[in-house]
Amino acid sequence: MVAPHPEPVHPSVRRWLLLVAGMIFAMVLLGGLTRLTESGLSMTEWRPLFGWLPPTSDEAWERLFGLYRQTPQYRQVFPDLTVGGFKAIFWLEYLHRLFGRLIGVVFLGGFVYLLLRRRLPRRLIPPLIALFVLGGLQGALGWYMVASGLIDRPSVSHYRLAAHLSLAMILYAWIVWTIARTGRPVEPAAAGGRLLPFAVYAAIAVTVVYGAFVAGLDAGKIYNTFPTMGGALVPLDYLRPGRGVAELVANPVAVQFNHRVLAIVTVLLILALWWQTRRQGGGPERRWANWLLAATLIQTGLGIATLLLFAPVWLAALHQAGAMLLVTAAVLHATARRRIRAD
Numbered sequence: 001m002v003a004p005h006p007e008p009v010h011p012s013v014r015r016w017l018l019l020v021a022g023m024i025f026a027m028v029l030l031g032g033l034t035r036l037t038e039s040g041l042s043m044t045e046w047r048p049l050f051g052w053l054p055p056t057s058d059e060a061w062e063r064l065f066g067l068y069r070q071t072p073q074y075r076q077v078f079p080d081l082t083v084g085g086f087k088a089i090f091w092l093e094y095l096h097r098l099f100g101r102l103i104g105v106v107f108l109g110g111f112v113y114l115l116l117r118r119r120l121p122r123r124l125i126p127p128l129i130a131l132f133v134l135g136g137l138q139g140a141l142g143w144y145m146v147a148s149g150l151i152d153r154p155s156v157s158h159y160r161l162a163a164h165l166s167l168a169m170i171l172y173a174w175i176v177w178t179i180a181r182t183g184r185p186v187e188p189a190a191a192g193g194r195l196l197p198f199a200v201y202a203a204i205a206v207t208v209v210y211g212a213f214v215a216g217l218d219a220g221k222i223y224n225t226f227p228t229m230g231g232a233l234v235p236l237d238y239l240r241p242g243r244g245v246a247e248l249v250a251n252p253v254a255v256q257f258n259h260r261v262l263a264i265v266t267v268l269l270i271l272a273l274w275w276q277t278r279r280q281g282g283g284p285e286r287r288w289a290n291w292l293l294a295a296t297l298i299q300t301g302l303g304i305a306t307l308l309l310f311a312p313v314w315l316a317a318l319h320q321a322g323a324m325l326l327v328t329a330a331v332l333h334a335t336a337r338r339r340i341r342a343d
Contacts, residue, residue: 009182010119016110017179023103024172025324027096031168032320034096035161035215036313039089041073043097044150046143052101054094061087073154100139107132124178131174138167158216159249165212169205172324173331180335197337200273200292203266204330208323210259219252219259220311226304229257263300270296288333295329298322 034040044067045051055061065086068074074081111128114120120128145160214220229235238254239247247254270293277289299322306312306319 009121009124010114013114013119013121013124014179014182016114017175017182020103020107020110021172021175021179023099023106024168024175027099027103028165028168028172028324029317029321030092030096030099031165032215032317033313034093035156036316037089037092038073038077039092040096040146040156041071041149041154042068042086042090042093043146044068044071046146048139052098064090071150071154072152073149076154097142100142104132104135104139107135124181127174127178131171131178134167134174135171138164138171141167155218156216158213161216162209162212166205166209169208169324169327173327176328176331177335180332196269196273196276197334200266200269201330201334203262203269204326207259207262207266208327210255210262211323213249213255214252214259215316217252217255219256220307220316222252223256224307224310226307227260229253263303267296267300283336285333285336288329288336292326292329292333295322295326299326 031040043051044064055064061083065083068086078085111120111132115125141160141164145156145164148157148160149155223229223235227233230237235253235257238251238257240251243251248258249255274289274293277286299319302315302319302322306315309315
């Protein structure tokens with residue numbers, strides 16, 4: 001039997017959601033660039049209502065630069081930075097925050113328009129409202145992250161960075177899932193049990209979180225060899241004496257090692273899922289299992305290359321884009337298992 005579909009969806013709803021999803025994808029990459037270029041701490045004020053206005057005079061620039069000179073990043077990392085150099089890092093963070101506001105405007109404007117035109121199915125309204133609220137909280141969480149690098153350290157807390165990235169991934173996955181729910185019903189998928197797919201999705205999520213830890217601790221710039229670390233499979237300083245289990249998320253060496261192990265486990269789980277799906281039939285689930293495996297292999301290659309080349313900005317950004325593509329494939333594979341067409 002064909003899975004029932006409760007309510008048709010107007011094509012304009014799908015186009016709007018695809019636009020928002022693309023903007024969130026770009027926003028995550030832009031956020032990664034601000035971190036990689038040390039631009040994220042250049043804006044020391046959070047002004048949710050009027051922060052979209054850029055400085056337009058020399059006095060305004062001097063005021064902002066004066067605030068930045070009080071930060072640990074200026075004193076410890078860029079003590080020789082001029083106003084011109086400050087402008088270069090400021091504009092990237094400004095664009096990042098402005099683009100976040102633009103996503104909110106596009107989402108809210110499209111939601112209200114489609115609601116007034118009676119094109120939004122009732123079943124989509126509650127999750128879309130929740131998505132908008134969560135998006136607003138993401139802005140607050142972003143400032144909470146930035147604030148951690150303005151007091152006594154020249155970088156943001158890697159815990160807050162991981163929380164900020166994780167919420168962005170949740171928002172993106174949620175909207176991709178919603179887009180998939182606007183498709184047409186198809187024949188039931190031929191998948192087996194739920195344990196292996198759940199393990200795959202969980203492994204991807206934990207690996208992404210550890211990737212954020214690696215980024216926040218600059219752990220990708222140590223032990224730039226593969227597969228060994230310092231000539232050993234397990235580095236000698238994996239657990240420093242007297243630090244306890246906190247080392248697993250606080251020690252850059254342990255964080256990098258854990259990220260490597262999680263990535264390998266994820267690859268093996270996805271290979272197993274791909275093989276299971278291949279043996280049990282075709283359909284959309286098999287197609288998305290192929291894409292999931294391809295995205296995983298590409299992401300793994302990007303991760304190894306980023307490590308071996310000492311994390312150049314362009315390659316680290318590609319690695320983050322690979323994570324987004326992997327999450328996309330995982331969500332669409334999950335929707336295929338729910339018998340909802342995702343194309």
